[in-house]
Amino acid sequence: MLKSKLAAAWMTLTLLLLFAIIPSQVQASARFFDVDQHWAKKEIMYLSDRNIIGGYPDGTIKPNKAITRAQASAMLIKALNIPLTEDTSVQFKDVSKNSPSYKILATVNEKGILRGDNGFMRPGKITSRAQMAAILRRAFDLPLDKQATFVDVTPAHWAYQDINGIAKQRIAGGSDGKYMPANPVTRAQFSAFLVRALDDKMKLSSYHSYVSVKGKAVEHGGSLYTIPPDCYTCGKLIKQDLKTGASEVLLSNQNFSSDAIYIVRFHEGFPLIVYNEEIFIPFWSAVHEMTDVPFSYGLIRTKTSVEDAPIDSSLMQGMGGRTFRNLFIWNDRIYYTNEKNQDEPYLNWNFNQDIPQDSPLILYSTAMDGSNQRKESAFNTRIIFDDVSAMPSVPYVNQSNKSVLYDHSTMYYFNKAGVFKYSLLDKKSSKISNVLAKDMEATTTQLIVTDQKGKKHTLKK
Known part of the structure; x- marks a missing residue:
């Protein structure tokens, strides 16, 4: 009994994934009734007209629903016309070779667009905005960029150069100077980013950095x-x-x-x-x-x-x-x-x-x-x-x-009580060392403080 229930549940999940990542011709030409007033309607219909994104059986596209790794992979495969791999030797611990998304995930893994971790591809896992930046940059072979763009993405962030790269290409923007890298990407957002990467006419009007x-x-x-x-x-x-x-x-x-x-x-x-x-x-x-x-x-x-x-x-x-x-x-x-x-x-x-x-x-x-x-x-x-x-x-x-040093979104300062940092983001100060300093400099991950005797101290930011 338990096995039959599990099998039924797995079949239901497989069908849902199939509808979400492989649009039918009927869906592609349909009018999704939940995007009429949506900010990304133009981008969603652009992809729908090209059979890159599909809807759900109930006639919706669910634009505000977070996109999964499998769904994003399927859209990229279609958008870039990448042939699906015929190599079935690739094994994933969490994706059966009988799964409709197996070849899609095997292909993006082979191309280096999206890789698994320790044999797990996690097809149903939600994609973050940082992950989306890295996936798109690799998929379209865009250059990395070291120039800071957003106030909440520092050089220490693992996707710092990916995020700057797609921002510089006018593919992704933010809100109030923030990119919100940990937030999930919605289907509408991914559609907008993907369309901008595909078509220069759809790009954002200009690039703007929020960090001097x-x-x-x-x-x-x-x-x-x-x-x-x-x-x-x-x-x-x-x-x-x-x-x-x-x-x-x-x-x-x-x-x-x-x-x-x-x-x-x-x-x-x-x-x-x-x-x-x-x-x-x-x-x-x-x-x-x-x-x-x-x-x-x-x-x-x-x-x-x-x-x-x-x-x-x-x-x-x-x-x-x-x-x-x-x-x-x-x-x-x-x-x-x-x-x-x-x-x-x-x-x-x-x-x-x-x-x-x-x-x-x-x-x-x-x-x-x-x-x-x-x-x-x-x-x-x-x-x-x-x-x-x-x-x-x-x-x-x-x-x-x-005694005052700005570093991205932080102001460091020192006095007779030690070394402190003040966040421009949350407006809070905190003490980071008792060192009595006379100079300091910042690297990507460290603050190097010189004390009054000339000795250097390495502090973690």
Whole structure:
């Protein structure tokens, strides 16, 4: 009795899979009554008209139902016209050779599009958005991409380059800067992604990254952006083609009309923040006449295009001041810090940063035009600055603290109590080490902290 019940249940499951992954001609031309008002109707019907996706016996397509590995495999086989393998030597522990999905799964396994784990193909397992990105990228042989795109997909994620790759190809987007890699993929979502991979006319209108790239030299879109060693009045921003080696001046002091004698707009070591096709440069808007020490800061906004940069550059109004520091751009907002106390000791030229001192900072964010300022967090950091100085004989007072480091969606900072991290995603801070630091740097998976005696400590992010 038990065996007969199990056999009946298995037959029912097999038939359901068969209807879901192998559409009939009748289904393919039918009008699915549950997609009339659906956002992905156009994409679903595109695939249905080509017999790539089929419906269920009740006349529905179930667009919001999560897609399984077997269903996704069947759609890819049909979309790419991949002949089913005749090799029946492949064995799966959870897929019988008599199963209607056996040859489909054996084929995608053979092609390296979707592989099993320890002999299990898990045909009925739901596909996540991260898995979908990897499957589509492999199926269409799309390039991997290292440029961060979404705020919730860090370089440590196993599918980081796959997700960036399909996003760069305008196949997949997100919501509010998030990709949600662990979420299941619905049949509608997979249909939309698949259609965009198949047909350039169906792709998203544009690519957009939600995480900026910050550094003293920044690679972006096949170019390297730097500020070379130069004099104050003849400083410039250089764009170099990484393939040809050719360099061009993107922007220089000559593009600004005001007197630059006591303003330093371009200086070796200034941070560059590249966000999509724009570059932001925190600069010295006022420099002490006698000591060459900066005492006020501003923000230049320009384009990455040599044609657009000179005519589309501006000094952002309201973005600057005596303690305007630690700039980063994340999820279409500009983040920066200001001192809680404006009369800090390091604003005096006799300040010695080798003597550990802390200062309260406030993290703010604004819209991309500088409006809608929000206070995000308040925290203490050590008063210590990047090695950017007007003169070797004066303190390193500038627009970036060594004690503050942005890394994707996390801000790390240190003070006399240890090393901390603040999540830009959930707005929470936590302590990660008791090390008394004087510098730090981030890798893909680690935070490397240098303590006050010069010893390096490797911390897990």
